Amino acid sequence: KQEVTQIPAALSVPEGENLVLNCSFTDSAIYNLQWFRQDPGKGLTSLLLIQSSQREQTSGRLNASLDKSSGRSTLYIAASQPGDSATYLCAVTQETSGSRLTFGEGTQLTVNP
C-alpha cells in the first residue's frame, strides 16, 4: 500500500526566506506527483504536476523536483511571502491504482511579515 509522508508537518519562516518542503512515498511505481495548496476552509489548488518521466517543474517562484527511484519530491519556494501561508499537500497516482490520488498529511506553512 502506497504511503506518502510530508516533512515537516509545520513550518514558520520570516518573509523573504527560501524554503523547501519534502514529500516521500514508499512505492516508486508512480505515474505522476502533484503538489497542491489548501487555504483554511477552502478546496485544493493545484500548483505543479510532475510526470514520472520528468525531473522537475517550475511555475513562478515554485520549483518541484522528483526523484522517482528514491521515492522523493521537494517543493522549493523562493522569496516567500505572507500570501504563501497555507497547507501544502503532495499526492501521487500510481500504476496499480489508476487515477486516484494518494495524499500526504500536508505541511502547514506560515510566512511571517
Place this chain on the structure above:
Amino acid sequence: GAGVSQSPSNKVTEKGKDVELRCDPISGHTALYWYRQSLGQGLEFLIYFQGNSAPDKSGLPSDRFSAERTGGSVSTLTIQRTQQEDSAVYLCASSVRPGLAGGPTDTQYFGPGTRLTVL
C-alpha cells in the same frame, strides 16, 4: 471558465438521516473524483468515474455510501443513515481525462468542498 462547484457548502444533519452532496465538474472533463478529508484521516479517495466505464468504488468506506454520475457530468454522493464518523469535508475533483488503461492522468482540479457535520 468556471471551476468545479459543489453544493451545499455546509450541511448539518442528524445521525441516521440520509444526505446528498452534489458536484458539477469542469465542462468537458470526463473524469470525476470524490475524496474525503477528515481530522486524523487526512485526504482519502472514495470513488471515481471515467467516461462511460464502471466507476472505481474501491475507496467507499461502507455500503451506506454510493455515488452516481448522470449524463457524464453532474455527480451526486449519497450517504445513507449518517453516522458521526461521517463528519468530514467531501471534496470533488475533475480532470480532462482519466488514466487510460491505468496510465497517467491529467491535473485534478478540486471544488471548494462540502463540510458535513453529523450531530
